[in-house]
Amino acid sequence: MILVIALFLLGVWALVATVIELRRDGYRRTPTDWSRIAAHEVLDRAEAGHAFR
Template sequence: MILLIALLALAIWAIVATVIELRHDGHRRVPTDWTRVAERDALDRAETGHVYR
């Protein structure tokens, strides 16, 4: 019985810790800042004389 209580307490602690960490790490929908994103297309950097497939 003590083992079941300990496992239940551990599970509750893990759920609470997960919720707290998700709220603190910025895990939510945020619009993309396109000025911080790397170049999106490889053909923008294409050089003449090379064949890109």
């Protein structure tokens, strides 16, 4: 029974630590900067198919 309680506490600690680290890491959804994306002309010239290099 002690092992079950220890395992549960370890799981809770890991869950709390994960949430804290995810909030700290600075990862947030940011809008796309469309000025950094290549012009559509380049994409229009792309051909479908397989190429082996």
